[in-house]
Amino acid sequence: MRSPSPARRERPSIREPLQVVVRIRPLVGSAAESGAWRLEQRDGQHWVCHQPQGEKLERGVFPFDQCFDGKATNKELFDKAAKKLVQAAVAGSNASILAYGQTSSGKTHSVLGTPYEPGILPLAVEEIFGFRDDGLQVLGKQAKLSYFEIFNEKVIDLLAHGPSQATSSLPVKEDAGRGFYVQGLREAPVRSAEDVLRLVARGEERRRYARTRWNDYSSRSHAIFSLCFEGASSAWEATRRTKLNIVDLAGCENHKHEASEDGRHINRSLFFLGEVISRLCKDGRRDGLSQRSLSDTRRRQDSAPNSGISTPRHSARLRDARTPPRREKNADFIPYRDSKLTRVLRSSLGGDALTLLLVTVHPSPSFAEQSLTSLRFATKARSVDNFIPSGLDSARSNEDRSFSVCDAARIIEGLQ
Ligand code: ADP
Numbered sequence: 001m002r003s004p005s006p007a008r009r010e011r012p013s014i015r016e017p018l019q020v021v022v023r024i025r026p027l028v029g030s031a032a033e034s035g036a037w038r039l040e041q042r043d044g045q046h047w048v049c050h051q052p053q054g055e056k057l058e059r060g061v062f063p064f065d066q067c068f069d070g071k072a073t074n075k076e077l078f079d080k081a082a083k084k085l086v087q088a089a090v091a092g093s094n095a096s097i098l099a100y101g102q103t104s105s106g107k108t109h110s111v112l113g114t115p116y117e118p119g120i121l122p123l124a125v126e127e128i129f130g131f132r133d134d135g136l137q138v139l140g141k142q143a144k145l146s147y148f149e150i151f152n153e154k155v156i157d158l159l160a161h162g163p164s165q166a167t168s169s170l171p172v173k174e175d176a177g178r179g180f181y182v183q184g185l186r187e188a189p190v191r192s193a194e195d196v197l198r199l200v201a202r203g204e205e206r207r208r209y210a211r212t213r214w215n216d217y218s219s220r221s222h223a224i225f226s227l228c229f230e231g232a233s234s235a236w237e238a239t240r241r242t243k244l245n246i247v248d249l250a251g252c253e254n255h256k257h258e259a260s261e262d263g264r265h266i267n268r269s270l271f272f273l274g275e276v277i278s279r280l281c282k283d284g285r286r287d288g289l290s291q292r293s294l295s296d297t298r299r300r301q302d303s304a305p306n307s308g309i310s311t312p313r314h315s316a317r318l319r320d321a322r323t324p325p326r327r328e329k330n331a332d333f334i335p336y337r338d339s340k341l342t343r344v345l346r347s348s349l350g351g352d353a354l355t356l357l358l359v360t361v362h363p364s365p366s367f368a369e370q371s372l373t374s375l376r377f378a379t380k381a382r383s384v385d386n387f388i389p390s391g392l393d394s395a396r397s398n399e400d401r402s403f404s405v406c407d408a409a410r411i412i413e414g415l416q
């Protein structure tokens with residue numbers, strides 16, 4: 001086995017801000033109700049505009065990297081926002097896709113999808129393995145799958161063998177080389193899309209059983225799908241271990257109840273996800289983002305729909321700016337260690353992964369207040385920078401597929 005060359009360890013980093021996209025699910029049910037949100041595209045920015053309908057809520061406009069309305073399909077969402085991260089993960093970068101939003105806003109629909117409309121996870125699997133079953137081996141890589149959940153701050157392995165292991169909580173440890181990792185988590189070798197989706201179906205079967213035992217289970221559990229790639233992309237490269245995480249987070253409305261009467265957090269992990277983002281965002285503004293020019297800010301505010309309404313500050317997204325990694329400096333001040341989720345997602349939040357935050361929004365005016373909270377969180381997340389080692393391989397092409405999205409749909413049907 002080749003050892004990493006010193007040259008690689010010293011590679012400079014490229015600043016990559018968190019990509020934040022918003023998806024507003026279709027309004028169903030009441031024909032009398034119209035949505036509380038309007039999407040606009042102007043001057044290369046995508047805006048989510050709140051139109052209050054009688055509620056005593058402020059108007060507001062929020063700019064994001066991309067926005068999708070009720071007409072958008074999972075495939076469109078995947079192609080426009082998620083695919084490049086999946087390709088980058090295969091090519092040798094860490095990548096994470098996190099679905100955040102209140103319960104019933106469409107997180108699971110976006111991540112898993114339905115038999116008729118596969119979500120980001122089956123589409124990603126198709127992207128990775130679909131081009132031919134031995135595609136990864138040809139690239140000199142092997143893949144291993146983990147699928148686990150965090151529920152009540154317990155890490156439960158959804159792929160564990162045997163019933164006792166399936167319910168015991170696993171510790172999250174830290175190690176100088178690996179960073180945070182879940183000790184004892186099963187990593188199942190997978191060679192095809194079918195292998196992956198069958199294991200996911202098995203994990204979902206466990207979650208379905210848990211749903212019958214616990215109130216609010218679905219809205220309180222974080223499901224983490226983690227595909228690890230190992231190998232060297234070329235003969236002259238060292239072996240590399242990278243990960244693609246796809247995470248269906250718990251419903252963010254739990255935030256409100258974070259400090260319950262006995263002082264415990266109902267969803268500690270979600271609370272500290274917010275804390276980590278807030279701290280990283282302040283840090284980003286102080287160190288980097290505040291350096292953007294005032295005129296740039298003014299120009300963007302002027303071009304905002306309903307100009308005059310204040311817009312969030314985060315316009316300077318200096319892609320490709322080569323900067324030394326800042327994370328080591330920050331690590332001690334950011335509360336990663338305070339929850340299981342933030343430990344597991346350490347590299348995705350101010351770390352070395354490409355990260356996409358998908359914020360799902362319920363269109364109904366009755367949920368507008370919670371939706372505004374989600375969008376404010378999303379706005380903060382846009383100010384977080386990650387630092388990706390430069391010089392990664394470009395993503396491979398994916399012609400000549402043998403595994404189709406219909407095959408994925410067939411397997412996903414087993415999950416419903
Ligand atoms: P969450 O996981 O955020 O709690 P779900 O994904 O379960 O929410 O969505 C709640 C309901 O809304 C489900 O019945 C789902 O099928 C439907 N739904 C959500 N988003 C969409 C969408 N974009 N298109 C069609 N139906 C959707």
Ligand code: MG
Nearest residue numbers: 107108109218
């Ligand atoms: Mg869900």
